[in-house]
Amino acid sequence: MSTSLLADHETTEVLDRTIITRPSLRDTIDQSLAMAWRALKKMRRNPEQWFDVTLQPLLFTAMFAYIFGGAISGSVEDYLPIVITGILAQTALTACMATGIQLREDMDKGVFDRFKSLPIARIAPLVGPALADLIRYATAATLTILTGLLMGYRPGGGFVGVLGGWLLTVFAGWSLAWIFTYFGTRARSAQAVQGISMMVMFPLTFLSNAFVPSSTLPGWLEAFVKVNPVSLVISAVRDLMNDGALTANVGWALLGCGIVVAIFLPLSVRSYSRKM
């Protein structure tokens, strides 16, 4: 029934039952998908969860372009290639902040007691919502790009470049969400997650090259901006969308995202398991 990779679980006999000793990878995937299904149902029934990924991209794109366009780049059209890619990263970050807050809210509900009491892989209740949230990151990225196009943004990378930038944004959102998921498993309340997340998100977004070229900043700030993972993602997205170039920046961005996942995913699972 399964391949060698998706090896069957080990079992033990207790009474006249066959009990699974450890969940197999296949069990874990099935359980994560079931949890993703639950998260999607929940999203569909709580439309207010969509405000941050629908209204915000529309509003922020227009607002930032018209306010800063003239001052920073001389004209709104010239500013669009900078601001669209910046807002892409910003909305993805806001969306993944919501992932952590909603996880915390969810964990305070009774149903999480049941999830904990069920024989499921401890990672499933975390991976499920993370998978479902891919839809939110995709929505935010799509709407930001569409708003930009309507305002006159003509990406030099063409369709393939834009698609690449879009994919990278969604992947970055998914990766960085593990930071906020970790806060979600650690903090005492959803408000606390919101507070901590804001303090992390604002410096990450604004102390980056999202809205202004980093060369205009004082030296010490420029140094931080250059190593900020959000800057890495934004530079890569700019290379893809504006130049259609698969540069080293793309590699750095992927590596940065990978490192974030490698650190915060295990931390989240450990902290979630310990909460029981």
Added chain:
Amino acid sequence: MTRVPDTDLAVAASGLVKTFGDVNAVDGIDLEVRRGEVFGVLGPNGAGKTTTLKMLATLLPMDGGEASIFGVDVRRHPHMIRQLVGVTGQYASVDENLTGAENLWLFGRLQGLSSSRAKATANDLLERFGLTEARDRQISTFSGGMRRRLDLAASLISQPPLIFLDEPTTGLDPRTRGQMWDTIRDLIREGSTVLLTTQYLDEADQLADRIAVIDRGLKVAEGTPDELKTSVGSSTLQLRMAEPADTTPAVDVVRRVLGEEPVLTPEAGGMNAALTDANQAADVLIALRQAGLSIASATVQKPTLDEVFMAITGHGAEDETDQQPRHEMEVAS
């Protein structure tokens, strides 16, 4: 494939300890639940009932002691324990955003049922628990009783050999409570082993084969409901004298008639006396009349949890400031 040797004990726990800060919420509890029995854990709010259950269900780590379920070590094999125990919590643990059918389907899928099997099981359970008309309604529209029934249904999906019921009727109105009892009785008839916690003596009396009384993290008594009730008398005579000055002579009369010391209550001239037979109340009243002591009121009541606590621990169930030493007392073995 290994095999855990069969044991007659569904739950074997010794010296369970759980500490929250400086407080020992559970302070060394031993529990033995035999296969096929309904075991009640009785105690007031904050006694450590839910904490004990949560440790056994792997929802809280144990700070001390040993526990095994059907011979499987709780600490070492949490994943296996979760397949042997179905938990129904004090607060319904179902998803507000999903319908009744969706909830059961999800829990079935999470426990390895195929999509169609999960759907069939969900339909069976909804029918069995009288929730068919609510299958496509979101839980947020359910009444308290319906939620509890759905919650109980959810813990039966994998037909676990042991079921934990944590205060299954707390907060329900009397009618819904009766329905819940019927549902639990059906479950018991099918031969499940049940470990239930409750604050209500009558609930333990109605459902349990054996009861452990828990107070401040310690087991203070254990026995069948009959044995426990015998220790407090079958009912209580609540007396209030017309003249507070008559209290002392009235206590003498009651002691003479019943052969037991009545317990004075806070209001002036009030006392409670345990009766082995409700008809003894008449003897007491006649004796008081003959002694020329007049009463303001007299009531005969079935024993309450508070009186069980009075009798066993020497302090009331809510009286947490009482400094009397605790003594372990085996009502029966």
